[in-house]
Amino acid sequence: MALKRKDILGLRDMTQEEIVKILDTAETMKHILKQNNKKTRHLQGKSIVNLFYENSTRTRLSFELASKYMSASSANISASSSSVAKGESLIDTCRTIERMGADVIVIRHPMSGAAHIAARHVNTSIINAGDGMNEHPTQALLDLFTIRETKDTIEGLKVAIIGDIYHSRVARSNIWGLSKMGAKVAVAGPSTLLPIELDKTGTKVYQSVEEAVDGADVVMLLRLQKERQQKGLLPSLREYSQIYGLNMERLKLAKKDVLLLHPGPINRGVEITSDVADGIHSQIQEQVTNGVAVRMALLYLITRQRGQHDASLY
């Protein structure tokens, strides 16, 4: 079984069946991660290039380690230290990487749709590692994985996503992924940071954190970027943390066994208090581990379906 697609661009166009396939494969990968010897040959002979136009710690490192654990040849390019700085276009850059033999290009880009445009112009598989405000599918998949691992199922759960929904690709991918898996999604944040007509996706939109968190099985926090205040979307970070920050008192409105997630990096004292971030409900650290497993699964599935018959190694 493989994914019948060339690229992983987002969860909006993915089916529940595909998501389940990825999560199931990631379970196997997590076993490998826990082994003493983390080397497998799943991607032997494959070439993975990480093309990052934005800074990243978790996503980039987890893709790189996922490639290495599975014996792929991998390389990293940063926009700042490549021909991109000389003005090379995204499409030209991707074509260049393709002609060097890359099987997969993992793209992180500050503009929405960048991965889609790249995917239209090369035959190499593209994995979207975050495009502007649009999607961050691998993050949402690791969130789904963590939820399923903790709660056994995703269907029927109430998941509250709190914070800057407007600018968040993590929120968008999770909204698509969670609703496809049968969860009920509620979001809350200041109205200047909520996208218009979001309710049309089936998401419940609240302006109070309390309402969104009430009875939630999962609470997912988003990082509040400090430039939102500079651009005038918020009066102050202090007021934000007072009204929208997640503290113990607000978390108590959720179910007793609530699962707390955050894609990182955390702004302690802004969107979340430290006692919550480090408390018993938090699986923030486990998310990081699961991120490697999910990316191993994606790299494996996306390279297998391209007609390269080395499946016997699996």
Place this chain on the structure above:
Amino acid sequence: MLLCISNGNIINGKGGVFLGKDILIEKDRIVEIGTNLSKNVHRVIDATDMWVIPGLIDAHCHLREPGFEYKEDIVSGTRSAAAGGFTSVACMPNTEPAIDNAAMVQYIKLKSASEGKVRVYPIAAITQGRKGKHIAEMGEMKKAGAVALSDDGDPVSDANVMRLALEYAKQFGLLIISHCEDKSLVADGVMNEGYVSTILGLKGITRAAEEVMVARDVILSEITEAPIHIAHVSTAGAVDIIRHAKSRGIPVTCETAPHYFSATDEWVENYDTNAKVNPPLRTQRDVEAIKEGLRDGTIDIIATDHAPHHIDEKEVEFNLAANGISGFETAFSLSYTHLVDTGLLSLEELVAKLSTTPAQILGIPGGVLDIGLPADITIVDTKREYIVNRDKFYSKGKNTPFHGKKLKGKVIYTIVGGKVVYDKEVLT
């Protein structure tokens, strides 16, 4: 040289419809309209089952010369216009350098007279360098041949500059065409703000960015009693504001472009940069309001806003892509398909919107077929269906979201001053 357009159905642009009549053209003028005029002429164009209408007139296009000849130039742009059935076009001054002085106006006039396939009327800048700060030498530009003024592409953001421009232009009888866009409300938006921008994660442009400035400009028009023409109306709210202004007797006219009644923001799906245009494609509700505005006369004319771009400016990230649609060669067909074939307008009404009224608003010849007038004539086959193929565009700009779409109603001949410039769908 005698040319006869034989057995066509004629719409003369002043209320007359004549079925199965001939038009006789001698040199550059119409000399007779009647029957059996095809004897002893040099050429007969058989217009049986076709409509013979006044040559189309575009009040808003970008020919890109000088400065951006890689996108379009006067030769390619007027060839494209001819293929679209346009016999006269008014070109915007957002060139490099800008058309903001008499010498530049004359340059466009001379260049287009010697190289152009169709008549070109320059629209000059409202402000020096199109910077929105200081009004340009309007009197001299008028003398040189400017037919209107606009900083199109950019708004005149300073309300007092706009007020002064309206007052100053009025004394020369020059019309101001306003590109209404409050840049502070646009912020860094790249498409219409709505459900589609939300799900694509693209920053939205609120309708208020257009409507706030439309409201400002009709108020300034009222206070100065100077006529104003609102360019490329795209929102339901803007139509309402203009309808209200007209009911108060404010001398406002306006245009929309074919894409604002033929496409919606859903066309941006999958980040199609060919659907990136400014103002942005709106929603179905806006499309319906634009159509109603066309029907009830609030929207006076249809202009193409022909905005050709090089492919390299479109095959990039959506945020980086240039705004604009190459519009000459689909304008008539889109209008016919969405307005006439649907029963919203009669063909006569469409001819008024695409020819007669634009001529009146700009104060230029054309828009009417009559004895003694220049033979600027377009012949269309309204039964003809075809698939838009941008690779066959005469424009350098292949940037259209309508590629591959099936449309009805096609331009077959374009005649400028008695000369057949587009002949059975081929440029001559």
